[in-house]
Amino acid sequence: MTKKTIHELDLDGRRVFIRVDFNVPIRDGVIGDDTRIRAALPTVKYALEHGAKIILGSHLGRPQGAVNPALSLRPVATRLAELLDRPVIFAEDATGDPVTRAMGQVGSGGVVLLENLRFHPGEEANDRVFAQALAAPADCYVNDAFGAAHRAHASTTGIVNHLHDAAAGLLMAAELRHLGTLLASPPRPFVAILGGAKISGKMEVIENLLGRIDALLIGGAMAYTFFKARGLPVGHSLVEPALVDTTRAIERDAAARGVRLELPSDHVVTDRLEAGAACETLDVDDPAIGDRLGADIGPATIARYAAAVADARTIVWNGPMGVFELDAFAPGTVAVAVAVAASKARSVVGGGDSVAAVARAGVADQITHISTGGGASLEFLGGRRLPGLEVLPDAAEGTC
Ligand code: ADP
Numbered sequence: 001m002t003k004k005t006i007h008e009l010d011l012d013g014r015r016v017f018i019r020v021d022f023n024v025p026i027r028d029g030v031i032g033d034d035t036r037i038r039a040a041l042p043t044v045k046y047a048l049e050h051g052a053k054i055i056l057g058s059h060l061g062r063p064q065g066a067v068n069p070a071l072s073l074r075p076v077a078t079r080l081a082e083l084l085d086r087p088v089i090f091a092e093d094a095t096g097d098p099v100t101r102a103m104g105q106v107g108s109g110g111v112v113l114l115e116n117l118r119f120h121p122g123e124e125a126n127d128r129v130f131a132q133a134l135a136a137p138a139d140c141y142v143n144d145a146f147g148a149a150h151r152a153h154a155s156t157t158g159i160v161n162h163l164h165d166a167a168a169g170l171l172m173a174a175e176l177r178h179l180g181t182l183l184a185s186p187p188r189p190f191v192a193i194l195g196g197a198k199i200s201g202k203m204e205v206i207e208n209l210l211g212r213i214d215a216l217l218i219g220g221a222m223a224y225t226f227f228k229a230r231g232l233p234v235g236h237s238l239v240e241p242a243l244v245d246t247t248r249a250i251e252r253d254a255a256a257r258g259v260r261l262e263l264p265s266d267h268v269v270t271d272r273l274e275a276g277a278a279c280e281t282l283d284v285d286d287p288a289i290g291d292r293l294g295a296d297i298g299p300a301t302i303a304r305y306a307a308a309v310a311d312a313r314t315i316v317w318n319g320p321m322g323v324f325e326l327d328a329f330a331p332g333t334v335a336v337a338v339a340v341a342a343s344k345a346r347s348v349v350g351g352g353d354s355v356a357a358v359a360r361a362g363v364a365d366q367i368t369h370i371s372t373g374g375g376a377s378l379e380f381l382g383g384r385r386l387p388g389l390e391v392l393p394d395a396a397e398g399t400c
């Protein structure tokens, strides 16, 4: 995967449209977590240092093509100005006169942030006229929104028909480099840890990774569909009945490829998913689970998974090991986060909840790469082509 990057663009004195992912949690005008804004700073600063005048475009939430003041990006302009320590002019609309006026106000070396792109139905419809209007005030295009690269929208794909001078931003390039290595040339042993609520959203990832990894460690609710297929007692644990046969196929496929597929051997069961609920650790074949449900992996499983992780040279992790939002069921996920962080392996963590779990465990800075794009990283690891990447020109000499 060698895409042209912002390093290869001529930026001096030019107007650059940068598609960023500022889809941050905002409540009553207050930003809950500015990680995504910070993640875009290297690209924005790089463009500023190289003399560009910047137009930033992003979506926020799902306004479905209509103006919704609760989903305005205005609070982001304020936060961005603080982080950059320079003025950010907010354009009340993503196209037309408000943009022209904002561009007139910033002068050279300035930053304009456009209003939520999805206030226009043309954004998600990848409408040609809307894409053209987005492109109009710019000379070149940079896509730094990895989290939106799996969508073929006007600001991620259509715009490139009107701004041929295009490239990947620094965040996008880092995502490609780290995720691309997992698929292309991972140092071995390569261990994948998959958990979370459902197998259904992660089937492609499992299938695509099985051909590349040495071991697959399964945790979270996902394990219970495997247990069901093996005839183990699952009580009221979260099972996807439609996927019971699929887990048998996964087990066969893993065996055929020589991949060690590991499932929990013990778990923490409870009668309700609530703070303060009574819980007990049982072996997974213990019928004493009754009609309770499994909410975390147990200590024996933690020890086994930690050992597998310690031996790895490449690790990819998606999906928590239990209902980590509740303290009683967080130890499995936290222990795995600590083990991944302590390992010398190249480690990549993706998925909104997994990233939150790593942050909660306080080890985010010891992970090689934390992917910013939940859905996009899953599609990438599932072997899908991301439309927002496909449209970017290839590098002259591979730089990312
Ligand atoms: P990510 O966002 O990292 O991709 P997912 O969204 O797939 O992860 O899964 C995260 C959710 O899975 C969390 O809300 C967590 O509570 C839930 N979960 C994990 N283990 C269990 C379990 N044993 N039973 C029910 N839910 C679980």
Ligand code: MG
Pocket: 351, 352, 353
């Ligand atoms: Mg999630």
